[in-house]
Amino acid sequence: MIEKERQEIIQEIARFITDHKGEDTVVLDVSEVSGWADAFIISTVNSLGHLRGLARELWDVLNEKGVHVINRHKQVGDDGWELIDCGDIVIHLMGRDLREFYNLEKLWSTAEKVEFLDKLEKA
Numbered sequence: 564m565i566e567k568e569r570q571e572i573i574q575e576i577a578r579f580i581t582d583h584k585g586e587d588t589v590v591l592d593v594s595e596v597s598g599w600a601d602a603f604i605i606s607t608v609n610s611l612g613h614l615r616g617l618a619r620e621l622w623d624v625l626n627e628k629g630v631h632v633i634n635r636h637k638q639v640g641d642d643g644w645e646l647i648d649c650g651d652i653v654i655h656l657m658g659r660d661l662r663e664f665y666n667l668e669k670l671w672s673t674a675e676k677v678e679f680l681d682k683l684e685k686a
Contacts, residue, residue, distance in 0.1 A: 625647075
């Protein structure tokens with residue numbers, strides 16, 4: 564089980580991604596099935612430009628919230644998948660084709676899906 568303070572940060576990250584046009588954003592609580600992470604946040608991006616812009620803005624937000632990014636790159640790669648490793652939180656920003664191919668939700672199907680309020684539900 565993820566501690567309450569960490570859950571709130573995970574919720575804020577997922578909302579930020581959704582508010583910045585990340586599609587089909589999913590939060591998985593992997594704390595019971597993984598020895599190295601508590602949560603995965605998975606979201607689809609529309610283009611390489613969208614991926615780069617979202618990753619850049621997200622790094623700033625993570626820094627503001629005191630979330631340490633272990634693998635921060637100066638530049639997002641060209642493969643259409645940015646994995647942002649924050650230790651206990653792992654963020655996957657993926658192009659649609661890669662997301663469908665790797666199907667992380669199915670791979671981690673024993674993890675609990677966590678609901679979060681996106682911008683539409685808050686209004």
